[in-house]
Amino acid sequence: MTGPAGQGGLDGHGGASVRIADALRTAILDGSYRPGERIRQEDVASRSGASRMPVREALRVLQAEGLVTLVANSGAWVAKLTLAECAELYQIRERLEPLLLRASLPSLDGGAIARMTEFAKAMEAADGDVAAFLRADRAFHWASYAAAGPGETREIIARMWNSTQHYRREFTRMAVGRAGLGATHLEHQLLIDCIRRADPEDAERVLVMHIRRTRSELAGHPEIFA
Structure with a gap:
């Protein structure tokens, strides 16, 4: 992983x-x-x-x-989550991941931005392949956190990513089956732009919006957690 x-x-x-x-x-x-x-x-x-x-x-x-x-x-x-447990983990992610991104951002160089750009392209090229999208999505976000180095925050976030993987997969399937992943792709591009501009405030806002949107979508589909 x-x-x-x-x-x-x-x-x-x-x-x-x-x-x-x-x-x-x-x-x-x-x-x-x-x-x-x-x-x-x-x-x-x-x-x-x-x-x-x-x-x-x-x-x-x-x-x-x-x-x-x-x-x-x-x-x-x-591991299996209830809707309430999943919502709680996403709320924690909304608060912790921006902290990890802020810690990482000052040390993200041109090579890191190039890697994130390639992962973003891979997500767009996945074209309905949910497994390929999720692999590139995970790689994209962890590339953005890579410069923060090891620590408890990183470990906590890794565990939450693992615990919510199934439900992120279901969110992706629902999005592909309806309007597509255009909003997700746009948010990834916005994150790259924030990192390129070395703007941690904007990066945090985009990331919070990105995570919260998935939580809100999942909240409307309790059948996923049955």
Whole structure:
């Protein structure tokens, strides 16, 4: 994933645990696993040719990343949100992500702006391919935060991006099926312009609007959270 991978805490079975965590993370983020779906450790162990110990270690990593819910003496499930929980996470994102962008912006150089521009072009070229759009979208935003360096704010935001991935995918599908993603593309271009002008106030305003618009759209579709 673009952004912090959060792979600390692997011990004893490091190589297998990392490999299993990577495979499960990709499957969850691309929608192969659905929110609330059970992840059976014995199935994962069988597919990966590993024992259950590295599977358990991988699941603990994914829990820390906001992708998995572990229940003692019961098992593991893909994290699922209610509408209220999703709205709360988006409200937190509206406040934290502008702080991370402000910290990053002074050190974003021409190379960073060029990368963001390429990711924005990739989103526009996705042409209804939701998976391709989401990959480029994640890369775009994490490129804008890259110069802020590591820290707790970055880790918190990474977990919230993971937890809300499924619902961001549904928002994108709805937008593609209706008027398209023109407003989203425009907001990305506005963010690039703010960064190019080194204007943190404008950048924060655009980013808040960008995140809030998704939250407002999701609030009108409670069936997504059923």
